[in-house]
Amino acid sequence: MSLPQRKKYSGRTRRLLLAFDIGTTFSGISYSILDPGNVPEILPVTRFPSQEQIGGDSKIPTVIYYNSAGNPCAIGAETLKEGIEEDAEQNGWTQAKWFKLHLRPRPSGQLNSPNTDPGIPPLPPHKTVVHVFKDYMHYLHRCAREYISETHGDRLWSAVKDDIMYVLTHPNGWGGPQQTQMRAAATLAGFVANGEEAQSRITFVTEGEASLHFCLTNGLSLSADKKSGVMIVDAGGGTIDVTAYRKRKNSSFEEIAIPECHFQGAAYVTMRAKEYFTDLLSNTRFSQDIETLERRFDRNTKHVFRKDSEPHHIQFASHRERDSALNIRGGRLTLSGVVVAKMFEPSITCIVDAVRAQKAASHFSIKSLFLVGGFSASTWLFDRVREKVEALGITVSRPDTFVNKAVSNGAVSFVLDHVVTTRVSRLTYGLYCDTPFRSEDPEHQKRANRTFRDQFDGKRMLKGKYQIILPKGIIKNIRIRETVEFKEAFTQKSTDKKSLKTISAAILVYTGKKSNPTWASDDPGSYSIACRIEADTSAVTLVKRKSTVTSQTYYRMDYEVVLLFGLTELVAQIAWSDDSGNETRSPAKVVYAT
Numbered sequence: 001m002s003l004p005q006r007k008k009y010s011g012r013t014r015r016l017l018l019a020f021d022i023g024t025t026f027s028g029i030s031y032s033i034l035d036p037g038n039v040p041e042i043l044p045v046t047r048f049p050s051q052e053q054i055g056g057d058s059k060i061p062t063v064i065y066y067n068s069a070g071n072p073c074a075i076g077a078e079t080l081k082e083g084i085e086e087d088a089e090q091n092g093w094t095q096a097k098w099f100k101l102h103l104r105p106r107p108s109g110q111l112n113s114p115n116t117d118p119g120i121p122p123l124p125p126h127k128t129v130v131h132v133f134k135d136y137m138h139y140l141h142r143c144a145r146e147y148i149s150e151t152h153g154d155r156l157w158s159a160v161k162d163d164i165m166y167v168l169t170h171p172n173g174w175g176g177p178q179q180t181q182m183r184a185a186a187t188l189a190g191f192v193a194n195g196e197e198a199q200s201r202i203t204f205v206t207e208g209e210a211s212l213h214f215c216l217t218n219g220l221s222l223s224a225d226k227k228s229g230v231m232i233v234d235a236g237g238g239t240i241d242v243t244a245y246r247k248r249k250n251s252s253f254e255e256i257a258i259p260e261c262h263f264q265g266a267a268y269v270t271m272r273a274k275e276y277f278t279d280l281l282s283n284t285r286f287s288q289d290i291e292t293l294e295r296r297f298d299r300n301t302k303h304v305f306r307k308d309s310e311p312h313h314i315q316f317a318s319h320r321e322r323d324s325a326l327n328i329r330g331g332r333l334t335l336s337g338v339v340v341a342k343m344f345e346p347s348i349t350c351i352v353d354a355v356r357a358q359k360a361a362s363h364f365s366i367k368s369l370f371l372v373g374g375f376s377a378s379t380w381l382f383d384r385v386r387e388k389v390e391a392l393g394i395t396v397s398r399p400d401t402f403v404n405k406a407v408s409n410g411a412v413s414f415v416l417d418h419v420v421t422t423r424v425s426r427l428t429y430g431l432y433c434d435t436p437f438r439s440e441d442p443e444h445q446k447r448a449n450r451t452f453r454d455q456f457d458g459k460r461m462l463k464g465k466y467q468i469i470l471p472k473g474i475i476k477n478i479r480i481r482e483t484v485e486f487k488e489a490f491t492q493k494s495t496d497k498k499s500l501k502t503i504s505a506a507i508l509v510y511t512g513k514k515s516n517p518t519w520a521s522d523d524p525g526s527y528s529i530a531c532r533i534e535a536d537t538s539a540v541t542l543v544k545r546k547s548t549v550t551s552q553t554y555y556r557m558d559y560e561v562v563l564l565f566g567l568t569e570l571v572a573q574i575a576w577s578d579d580s581g582n583e584t585r586s587p588a589k590v591v592y593a594t
Contacts, residue, residue, distance in 0.1 A: 008038060011034060014036065014160060016148070017167070018141075019166075019411035020167075022140070023236050025061065025236075026062060027140065028058050028408040031148065031412065033156065044058040044409060050078045066094045099121075099132045099136075105175070105178065130184055134186075137191070164191070166191055168203075168205075169408070169411050170182065174261070177592045186202055204568050210410030211406055213411075213417060213419065214407065215399065216419060217409065217413045217417070230370070231359075232244075233355070234407065238265040242355065258426055265347070265375055268347060274293075276343065286323075305341075308338050313335075317331035348381060352389060355369065369396045369397070372399060421481060423480050427472050427510070429565070432506070432508065434465070470565055485564055487560045487562050490505065491557070493557075503537050529593065531570065536586065540574070543558070560575040570590050572587075
């Protein structure tokens with residue numbers, strides 16, 4: 001099926017929607033000009049500085065060269081110039097590539113450890129990942145401005161430049177901390193003037209969801225059977241994003257399993273190739289050629305590999321160079337097809353295992369799979385994945401337009417068409433709280449040493465209860481619609497009225513194996529702070545009371561934290577009853593540690 005006919009833009013003024021897909025290895029830009037009364041179109045940026053002669057290519061390298069002063073001197077398509085490597089070596093430039101992987105979430109239990117991986121190139125000296133993202137975003141923004149101005153006229157850009165809507169993509173496994181850093185980078189890059197505008201004009205979508213929209217906008221034949229689902233596998237430069245969906249009666253889509261994200265994209269094939277070259281040549285006279293071999297494998301061998309029965313030759317040195325023990329003749333290193341296939345194997349296995357997991361976790365049968373993303377262009381990868389996945393009873397297809405950046409087009413469609421309205425919780429969310437001690441409850445009896453007397457009303461309370469707000473996955477048929485609210489009541493007490501003018505509540509995620517975690521002390525290493533909810537509560541009604549313990553006057557504040565998990569970002573509000581008993585609300589700030 002394809003999307004229903006897109007509606008006319010109902011806004012009163014012309015606006016521009018810009019989508020940036022910053023991939024690990026390649027990036028793309030798509031946009032839509034929103035004219036009142038017209039049906040919006042999705043258009044890619046297909047011309048970039050230093051790439052004008054190619055035409056029609058909507059992807060550019062996610063690479064930056066920095067000079068010794070820390071300033072960018074070649075970015076994106078500019079890094080494809082002939083002789084750029086020689087210029088970089090001569091001038092002492094530092095290359096930043098695959099820098100997106102430095103933003104990835106840390107594994108559970110390693111939240112305070114450095115986010116490093118031996119195979120990922122380090123960031124340039126004195127640069128944080130936000131700084132590098134800022135420089136690359138600034139370049140993309142300039143490319144978009146120049147292309148749109150040249151294609152549609154300077155007057156259009158001048159009319160919309162102060163009210164552009166932005167959508168940024170990220171892998172399935174990323175969340176609030178990564179969104180916070182990307183939003184900060186976009187603000188530094190000049191997308192918006194300040195943090196308030198960044199919150200309202202910059203939105204996010206996962207690469208999996210953007211890929212679904214891309215497939216639908218291109219009229220791909222997704223199953224229209226309400227009882228079955230479709231799987232989207234976005235095989236990119238850094239990550240493999242796997243998401244399963246089902247079409248609902250109203251033509252919207254819902255996730256039917258927890259989306260997966262694995263770090264086994266095309267860059268990891270190159271990492272394994274470099275490991276092979278290093279093991280082979282590190283103690284030989286060819287050790288200085290390892291980077292050249294890596295670069296030529298990445299740009300050529302990896303893309304043309306089709307059969308494990310055919311050898312591949314990589315020219316890297318003078319034609320006079322030879323060493324039969326190392327399979328080097330005429331300055332060429334010969335790799336057997338079997339060796340190259342082993343470099344791909346972990347990524348292929350990862351995709352197939354993720355498909356099996358999604359199939360098993362889904363509450364609906366999955367009959368079809370669409371493989372998109374730059375890595376899907378590999379014939380070897382596609383053929384091996386199709387062979388193994390179709391043995392599971394799932395047909396595998398690949399869009400004809402996979403060479404372009406499907407995700408940036410899908411990101412624009414996400415805003416315009418917005419077909420996914422129900423999602424599955426990726427984590428269990430909750431909070432620590434005190435609960436009244438019940439002496440007849442065996443679970444309370446076991447924890448009697450953690451009780452205390454409330455200083456205001458003298459009640460015996462028990463510490464350390466984990467109150468679940470939202471369970472992980474589809475439990476008891478819970479699916480998160482964008483309009484569904486999750487509420488938790490709070491009570492704050494204090495003898496000082498001023499201390500109740502603001503609140504800060506920690507939202508914790510549980511990453512352990514229990515299906516119904518209840519007590520923090522049972523699995524202490526499995527809880528971590530996802531974010532903090534901060535709000536101005538100065539308008540909340542206070543109730544004046546006298547302590548039954550100390551006879552002091554104290555103030556009680558009753559309110560609810562309202563959370564919306566069904567959107568692409570967590571949204572929080574504070575709710576309370578005013579003097580007339582009517583519910584009043586105010587927005588709350590979601591703060592992530594980065």
